Amino acid sequence: MSLPSLKQQFAALLAAPSISCTQADLDQSNLGVIHLLADWLGQLGFACDIQPIAGQPGKANLIATLGSGPGGLVLAGHTDTVPCNPERWSYEPFALTEADNRWYGLGSCDMKGFFPLIIEAVKDYADQPFQQPLIVLATADEESSMSGARALAASGQPKARHAVIGEPTGLRPIRVHKGIMMERIDIIGQAGHSSDPSLGRNAIEAMHVVISDLLELRSAWQKRWNNPLFSVPTPTMNLGCIHGGDNPNRICAKCALEFDIRPLPGMDGDELRAAIHARLAPIAAERQVQxxxxxxxxxxxxxETAADAPIVAACERLTGHSAGSVAFATEGPYLNQLGMQTLILGPGDIDQAHQPDEFLALDRIEPTVRILRGLIEQFCLQPTRP
Structure with a gap:
């Protein structure tokens, strides 16, 4: 079986739905995408290892390796997409449509479209001796739980010195981004008739105190932490949604708040959560609520990857841009946990991600393939430096 063309690969990946979602009725398997990639990469001589995600039927990672050695390069991406609203699209989300010098389809930008570009870059080198391995990594559930990347970090593989994740960055290298934490606080009080406050314990009023303390904590973090690499240089906390009560004349018995935190590099999530816990205990005691x-x-x-890392220098040289920062989160921290120096660099634009009529501009294809070939030549075809 001959290898499909770049456009045929692109179309086949878009036609294999692989939505990941925290809502079970929308969540889908990614195995269709994994098996397509394993077939194509196998034809190029890659050894393909499909690794199911424990406890998640229908979900798997792919580790495809060409060559061997202690160094090498990982080219990584996620196989899943966010849900979509087909009625808001001008084109079929699960098919490739070419129009206006763009390829439209769900995942074209974020980020199934990166994989055919990897294959296009490597196919001319497949018969050359690799001094260091090239590893193509395809993960599950980046858009929902990061379970694929977390499973890799827990397993300790793959191993390589350098990695590039092809998330949409407009072909500008990214070496630093904020984290993301999504949290929930539930307060359980006591319902009662509103004419006598002593009959109940108002969960909304207790949540009012909690929110005041959270905002004080946010202010303290923003005074302590600052990173000028970011357009918003401080950590953020967003109070995203709140639910409580059922009637104006009833003392509210339950109230729930969901919020997110975007920590800067150097901030430890466990320490942030411990600080929140420390604030909640006195409020619960004072207000007599749970x-x-x-x-x-x-x-x-x-x-964060060091500014002087070889992968950063290589991508700056190949793109002509200095490495910067983004606000969105990626699988980069997990690859760094595996001992790699990781950079985020891909052909799409984040403005197109998660939007109707998502697309990849055709004029991004050739520059991306050129950059990937440069990385393969430097980190895989040349002997590793001591």
């Missing part, structure tokens, strides 16, 4: 505090998911750490 306060439960839990993360909505484990969270993604902030990410």
């Amino acid at each position: 306060i439960d505090y839990q993360p909505l998911f484990p969270g993604v750490p902030a990410f």
Whole structure:
């Protein structure tokens, strides 16, 4: 079986739905994408290892390796997409449509479209001796739980010295981004008739005190932490949604708050959560309510790779841009945990991600392939430097 063309690969990946979502009725398997990639990379001589995600039927990572050695390069991406609203699209989300010098489809930008560009870059080198391995990494559930990347970090593989994740950065290298934590606080008080406040314990009033303390904590963090690499140089806390009560004449018995925190590099998520816990205990005692505090998911750490890392220098040279920062989170921290020096660099634009009529501009294809070939030549075809 011959290898499909770049456009055919692109179309096939878009036609294999792989939505990941915290809502079970929208969540889908990513195995269709994984098996397509394993087939194509296998034809190029890669050894393909499909690794199921424990406890998640229908979810898997792919580690495809060409060559061997202690160094090498990982080119990584996630195989899942966010949900979409087909009625808001001008084109079919699960098909490739070419128009206006763009390829439209769900995942074209973020980020199934990166994989055919990797294959296009490597196919001319497949018969050359690799001095160091090239590893193509395809992960599950980046858009929901990061379970694929977390499973890799827990397993200790793959191993390499350098990594590039092809998230949409407009072909500008990114070496630092904030983390993300999503949290929930539930307060359980006591209902009662509103004519006599002593008959109940108002959960909304207790939440009012909690919010005041959270905002004080946010202010303290913002005075302590500052990173000028970011357009918003301080950590943020957003109070995203709140629910409580059922009638004006009833003392509210339950109130829930969900919020997110975007920590800077150097801020430890466990320490931030401990600081919140320390604030909640006195409020619960004073207000005689029960306060439960839990993360909505484990969270993604902030990410930073040293400015003088070889992968940073290489990508700056190949793109002509200095490495910068972004506000969104990626799988970069997990690859760094595996001992790699990781950079975020991809052909899409984040403004197109998670939007109707998502697209990849055709004029990004050739520059991306050129950059990837330069990375392969430097980190895989040349002997490793001591």
